[in-house]
Amino acid sequence: EDQVTQSPEALRLQEGESSSLNCSYTVSGLRGLFWYRQDPGKGPEFLFTLYSAGEEKEKERLKATLTKKESFLHITAPKPEDSATYLCAGRGSGTYKYIFGTGTRLKVLA
């Protein structure tokens, strides 16, 4: 069964304290690994798509990487406005289903 697992569940950082969020996946015939940011009461906001091991994408303070079993979202020198829940999702071959992890709730303290 396809599965996506994220860790940690929650993370508190001081402003400027860099860290990484983990997304482990077992998705048959992975056709894409996706990262989203979700603010409370809002819909997920698309951040990155990764397709193959070794691929990296960057946007401002965020950098996503992909291996054959995991993806990491690295946050460099975070700011309080980076506080949100970060979701990763995988999509396998022959399906339109996006399998979501349970998310990491990030809180960045000023």
Add this chain to the structure above:
Amino acid sequence: DTEVTQTPKHLVMGMTNKKSLKCEQHMGHRAMYWYKQKAKKPPELMFVYSYEKLSINESVPSRFSPECPNSSLLNLHLHALQPEDSALYLCASSQVVSVGTEAFFGQGTRLTVV
């Protein structure tokens, strides 16, 4: 433009009411989705439409009835809901291609069943 628009933003309905949630996108996407999300949980897939045809129903109770009138619109008709159906309902859309592409989500409808 990567916008998916959902209406209404908030909805309170009684258990005997009938209401509808609406979703619209103009990105030319031919796959559209309904997700349900409870607090502190990930989105849970309900339905997938591909080329206006229902392709996935995740064993959703019949009190939820989806409809895709055309390639830009997706509705979710609600009838005789239970309080446990209270949640954030999310609409999303994506391209229909063999290689996975990202889904774009609307801001959701916060549904409260009383």
